[in-house]
Amino acid sequence: MTSEKLAEFRAKGMLLDPKFDRLAQIGDKRKKEEDLNGSIQTIRIIPKSEYKFGETIEIEITSKGLKNQNITFKIQVFDDDSEGGIGNEVLLATVNVNAISDIVKVKIPFTIKMQDLAFGTFEGEKADCYFKVSYQNNQYSESIESERIEVSRNESLDYSEYYGQQIATPLNTSGLTHKKAVLVLNEKSQTIAYILPDEKLFIWVNDGKFQGYFEDGIKTNKATYDSYVQDKISRKTEPISWGLYLASRDSGEFVLNLIDDPKATLTGLGKALTKIATLDFDIEKVWERIQKADATDASYVVSCIMMARMASGPSKGLVNGVKKVFPAIAKKDLHKLAEIIEFYAARSANKLYSGAGGAVLTWSEILVIFVKALKFEAKITQELLKKYPIADGYIHISRLYLKVNNVVSIADNCIFNTNTGKWILNETKYGIANKLRKNQQTIENAIKADGFLEIRTATRKLEEAGLPAVIEQGTPIKISEILRSHSMDGKIINTTIQTTWP
Structure with missing residues (x-):
């Protein structure tokens, strides 16, 4: 209601209460603001016979006086569960678009992620969705909502993730698995097993009665990959997480599980990986695939290789044309191998090659660096024993597990001063990889912030090292000094061991 409209009504002989004059004043002020700052007039959803997830829905925004003011429309897509009294509004997506004309058309894909959000708390076949468009111009802001539309669930979207990668079975037939599964190949490049982004392992089985990929190689109908997919889609209780979550983990977490509960850790996955080693597991071929992977997936792939190496025996390979034999890797050294592999896998994925002649490193060459x-780490330990003598009250512990903010990492050397009660931490880096891993960086940041770290190494090992009985697994400690030991060639000089933070 504006003064102009009010005058029009009264000219027609209508008797209106004086309160309409106050409403007209408010309307006049609003119209003045709109004329000065512009306004959104309407939001129109381009009509279709049916709206469903997996498709693109187009909207049309009509505005007035905004096209030359460098305005950005913020478009939000909501699922409105509140209308049915079921829940609250759920934000599905946000899109920004410039108001380049009085009529702006925007196409918004309705993705599987949006579908998961819309149906995450309510089991149904359709979601009540609407669009909210807003903008701000200096101190003036405005928002407007569209009508509600029903968007149907698209079941095929759920399956597209799980059957998105074609594989060759050991029978040389074609199969399908999750589009981001890590494949374990034999010498014929056939998939003998694969590991899913949520770390579930499926192994090829063919014994006449059972044929196909079974979780941990267990021969029951419930353990088939198809059953796994059906369960995932019906429950949606364990969403897949790939690079971001798994890349934040440290190989030390797996080794930590071995310390805390080795029987539980080795049951299932450990035994299954042992079986992989008997199925002509070709670590060279898997390593070649890793070098072609996305860099953000490197840590996850590394953890898979670490477990596979733990289950395998000695390996052979050519280094500069010479045959080399490498012994099975001790569990206590897995984190160091993981660190090296992760570095070179990420460099390969980023096309930042290293090694002789600029070539991508082979698996055998990785083991040579390892x-x-x-050897360099052992030399550093001896140097630290000289620098901090046991006779002066220092206690040395190698491979101490530390935890902070749900992150576990392995410190190469920790030194405890029995006279002062203070701790010193050393991280050793060999070659060009003089960079902390993500979890190591988290630990160092906590130290610099004067935070407490929790010891996660078994109490028995701490007692054997000679630490006081009050220091046990779970004890919070503070680090007073950080050392970084690095060398390009394995030689130790005066500047090899440096204090990185006082």
């Missing part, structure tokens, strides 16, 4: 890194 052996040199272990």
Whole structure:
């Protein structure tokens, strides 16, 4: 209601209460603001016979006086569960678009992620969705909502993730698995097993009665991959997480599980990986695939290789044309191998090649670097024993597990001063990889912030090291000094061991 409209009504002989004059004043002020700042007139959803997830829905925004003011429309897509009294509004997506004309058309894909959000708390076949468009111009802001539309669930979207990668079975037939599964190949490039992004392992089985991929190789109908997919889609209780979550983990977490509960850790996945080693597991072929993977997936792939290496025996390979034999890797050294592999896998994925002649490193060449890194680490431990003598009250512990903010990492050396009660931490890096891993960086940041770290190494090991009985697994400690030991060639000079933070 504006003064102009009010005058029009009264000219027609209508008797209106004086309160309409106050409403007209408010309307006049609103119209003045709109004329000065512009306004959104309407939101129109381009009509279709049916709206469903997996498709693109187009909307048309009509505005007035905004096209030359450098305005950005913020478009939000909501699922409105509140209308049925079921829940609250759920934000499905946000899109920004410039108001380049008085009529702007925007196409918004309704993705599987939006479908998961819309049906995450309510079992149904349709979601009540609407669009909210808003903008701000200096101190003036405005928002407007569209009508509600019903968007149907699209079941095929759920399956597209799980059957998105074609594989060759050991029978040389074609199969399908999750589009981001890590494949374990034999020498014929056939998939003998694959590991899903949520770390479930499926192994090829063919014994006449059972044929196909079964979880941990267990021969029951419930353990088939198809059953797994059906369960995932029906329950949606364990959403897949890939790069972001798994890349934040440290190989130390797996080794930590071995310390805390080795029987439970080795049951299932450990035994299954042992079976992989008997199925002509070709680590060179898997490593070649890793080098072609996305860099953000490197940590996850590394953890898979670490477990596979733990289950395998000695390996052979050519290094500069010479045959080399590498022994099975000890569990205590897995984190160091993981660190090296992760570095070179990420470099390969980013096309930042290293090694002789600029070529991508083979698995055998990785193991050569690993052996040199272990030797350099042993030298550093001896140097630290000289720098902080046991006779002066220092206690040295290698491979101490530390935890902070749900992150576990392995410190190469920790030194406890029995006279002062203070701790020193050392991280050793060999070759060009003089960079902390994500979990190591989290630990260092906590130390610099004067935070407490929780010891996660078994109490028995701490007692054997000679630490006081009050220091046990779970004890909070503070680190007073951080050391970083690095060398390009394994030699130790005056600047090899440095204090990175006082």
